[in-house]
Amino acid sequence: MYTLTSTKKLENGVEMPRFGLGVYKMTNPEEAYMSMEKALATGYIAIDTAAFYNNEEQVGEAIRNSSKKRDELFITSKVWNTDQGYDETLRAFEKTLNKLQFDYVDLYLTHWPVTDKFTETYRAIERLYDEKLIRATGVSNHEPHHLEQLLAKANIKPMVNQIELHPYLTQTENRAFAQKHNIAITSWSPLGRGKVLGDETIARIGEKYNKSTAQTIIRWHLQNDLIVIPKSVTPHRIEENAKVFDFELTKEEMAVIDALHRDERFGSHPDNF
Ligand code: NAD
Numbered sequence: 001m002y003t004l005t006s007t008k009k010l011e012n013g014v015e016m017p018r019f020g021l022g023v024y025k026m027t028n029p030e031e032a033y034m035s036m037e038k039a040l041a042t043g044y045i046a047i048d049t050a051a052f053y054n055n056e057e058q059v060g061e062a063i064r065n066s067s068k069k070r071d072e073l074f075i076t077s078k079v080w081n082t083d084q085g086y087d088e089t090l091r092a093f094e095k096t097l098n099k100l101q102f103d104y105v106d107l108y109l110t111h112w113p114v115t116d117k118f119t120e121t122y123r124a125i126e127r128l129y130d131e132k133l134i135r136a137t138g139v140s141n142h143e144p145h146h147l148e149q150l151l152a153k154a155n156i157k158p159m160v161n162q163i164e165l166h167p168y169l170t171q172t173e174n175r176a177f178a179q180k181h182n183i184a185i186t187s188w189s190p191l192g193r194g195k196v197l198g199d200e201t202i203a204r205i206g207e208k209y210n211k212s213t214a215q216t217i218i219r220w221h222l223q224n225d226l227i228v229i230p231k232s233v234t235p236h237r238i239e240e241n242a243k244v245f246d247f248e249l250t251k252e253e254m255a256v257i258d259a260l261h262r263d264e265r266f267g268s269h270p271d272n273f
Helices: 029-042 056-064 086-100 118-130 144-153 172-180 200-209 213-223 235-242 251-258
Strands: 007-009 015-017 046-048 074-079 105-110 134-140 160-164 184-188
Touching (some): 029 056, 029 235, 046 056, 056 086, 074 086, 086 105, 086 118, 105 118, 105 160, 118 134, 118 144, 144 172, 172 184, 200 213, 200 251, 213 235, 213 251
Parallel strands (some): 046 074, 074 105, 105 134, 134 160, 160 184
Antiparallel strands (some): 007 015
């Protein structure tokens, strides 16, 4: 049903790839560049970066050196916590553009809802959208109560919320809220930072299709209508993670994986970070 280049239509009609490369903790420039180069050569069309990841230069470089045109690719970046506020966000975005050496970013997110600042941060993101410097607006790590605050004021609804989500943290409440407001969800740490990969139940389900646990989990995200951005710097895993479009989990298997939820986070809770 999906392919490597399948997209999800956001609230404003922009098509966001359902699958991409996450590049958190790729701080060694050479390793970051090689991983991005490998992903683009494998057919990935989306990269999820952030000012905080300190590798936006490598994202720009890998894209310029790839065989793809800029408009065939979808790049997400995020404003870091210490740069939040209206003017600060506008300045931070300019730095991001300079590092990427692009004239626009596809999606720009508030990285975390910094108390007393995140509504102003989002107001700046709306301005960037009005100025056509970004193609879509969004947030990350926002709980429904943060989104309620934004929605009360926003002229442009956030189109994406990127949250920690994997089989041990299925985020049903956040997802129901997003569905009601037509906000797409991106799963960060979709493999639980690698810590869900030892799960025997998922491994057994994968065996039936000759798929690894990582592939089975990625497929679970896709079939849940979630945008998924697994990270790897290992070339064969970058390839492996993309080979998830030739099998389909049954309804029952999806339910078995859903039931593994145990409210376990590998990152911070947004109300307490
Ligand atoms: P992840 O869940 O993608 O797990 C990555 C780890 O899993 C890798 O380091 C590797 O050790 C292992 N792995 C990957 N593929 C594998 C395979 N096929 N076989 C075996 N092991 C494999 O973790 P992540 O990097 O935390 O999350 C993915 C992306 O989400 C990040 O790179 C970043 O782009 C984004 N993210 C966003 C936030 C946020 O606050 N918005 C926070 C964390 C991550």
